[in-house]
Amino acid sequence: MSIAETFAKAKAENRSVLVGCMPAGFPTVDHSIEQMIAMHEAGCDVIEVELPYSDPVMDGPVIQKASDIALANGVRTRDTLKIIDAVSSAGATVVLMTYWNPIEKYGVDAFARDLAAAGATGLITPDLIPDEAAEWIAAADAHRIDRTFLVAPSSTDERLAMTLAHCRGFVYATALMGVTGARTSVSSQAPELVQRIRAIDPEMPIGVGLGVGNGRQAAEVAAFADGVIVGSALIRCVLDAGDRTTALTDLRALSAELAEGVRKR
């Protein structure tokens, strides 16, 4: 399913889309595939695969740690494409989130081509703003990859409009000023940001991320956003589990709880 179809379907069902994130190759390539498929089966509508990067400045301690483990275990950019292929073949809608340098190193057009061939529908770029994205925009158009740029509570209306004009599929609204990581309360800045986005572009689906960790918070965010993005809390299931069975059981349970949450808006 494309991103647009996924959001349209959820809208028809009067609920939000659940986006679950997991770093590629964490803790190993095969394990990460298993984890993503488990998340998909337990109710994540979209799997956001994260490409592990040595200098993840947008990320808090949990994602940093998972990325470090994946890199230490030798994950490569090509493995990430392999993982996307496996997870999308299992029926999941897959988007990739990556810092910019690995794409630039791979070759921007070649990456868009191979990403599309692997079955991903979109790319989220946390450190690439549209102002610097001319090459990416052309490549994404050529290979039909949806482009998701980030907006933040600090974005001016002018920047919101400019960024929205360059987004395809959905826009990623960072709910608070900060790095990734589960928080005890959902930011109060998020609803206002969503309102400002809707005032500029009522059609663009909005995913809200940063800080959601349980079903209750998912429901809170689902009340005002089209998509709920969850990362650190899911990754923590794997980090904290002593063994594989527990990791997968916990991942399924949390995914199911979050999926229920996005239906309780």
Add this chain to the structure above:
Amino acid sequence: MSASSLPDLAGHFGRYGGRFVPEALIKALDELDAAYRSAKQDPEFQKTFEGLLLNYAGVPSLLYRATRLSEALGAEILLKREDLNHTGAHKVRNVLGQALLAKRMGKPRVIAETGAGQHGVASATAAALLDLECVVYMGETDTQRQALNVARMRMLGATVIPVTNGSRTLKDALNEALRDWVSTVETTHYLLGTAAGPHPFPELVRDFVGGIGVEARAQCLEQLGRLPDAVAACVGGGSNAIGIFHAFVPDEAVRLYGFEAGGDGVETGRHAASITGGSVGVLHGNRTYLLQDDDGQTIESHSISAGLDYPGVGPEHAWLHDTGRAVYEPVTDAEAMAAFQLLCRTEGIIPAIESSHALAGVAKIAPRLREELGRTPTIVINLSGRGDKDVHTAGAYFGILDQVETVVPGENT
């Protein structure tokens, strides 16, 4: 006189520079850019800045004719004595400028990253002077090899946070400072320590340290009645180098040399030579040369000098390299330490190990220049800092430390 047409309005030096940061930081960068542009036009701000440099930092620094070193190197050597500045390095110029800017923007808190600790000490100093809260991020490896500077920062009232992720050096401290800034940008100015990072930092830092070159140029004309044949500096992130280069860029007869940290030798892979041993990519908010693997993952740098131990370099150097206006060469740890000792013994000046890379580089190019020019070349070297902070490292390197238990002050406070 100064080549001030670059960067463009979006911070690009040719294909280099720009802004590769999360959207959450764009507003703060725009505000900083606007505040900087208005300060630049404001005679009151300039007067305050210059007053602090003159009366507090000890600037203009001397341009010293190093006679015995000249003899040893077969060139007429002039040392730009940034080591004599308050806090012991060129960095004080940048921090005073940025701390004044933080004040002007009404931000009560500054954060900084530091490698050698020189930028951290300078930031803590400026924060104390201007009554700002100061938090310094420093890789844990660096807090150990630069323990004295950690104590200095604490004495000055700053909080030092050891960074324990990644390679635990400067690049990781920079990541952590950026993470702090994303969450605190309303109240906090990020006092970036070198001429790199997202626009407007490379331009702003260059301008704050640009006095080095302006002074050196005027001092050459005054002392020699002419410009030098070459200007040389070490290159970590690139602030002291761009600081002394910038005023000379339009003087096409003046050769510009940047010396990168070659560590064990560029061919060993254990080095910090981003331009001479790296490739083009994006790191820490700008497109530039960096050390990376085939997947674009940053490779850890290696250098005996904590201040040069960084896998990237400022975008203006990337551009000066591509255009050929400046020449960059690596200098190994061993070459730098030999030059360190040479300056100690010939001039009675203990240089920073960073600056020793510039001395060593000049030792290598002097014979070439002599041949090319058919006479003794005149070379200005930016002596970017003094070596007090490096006494332990250098003492261990030369095996001249007595075997006594080292007490690290401030470590348990």
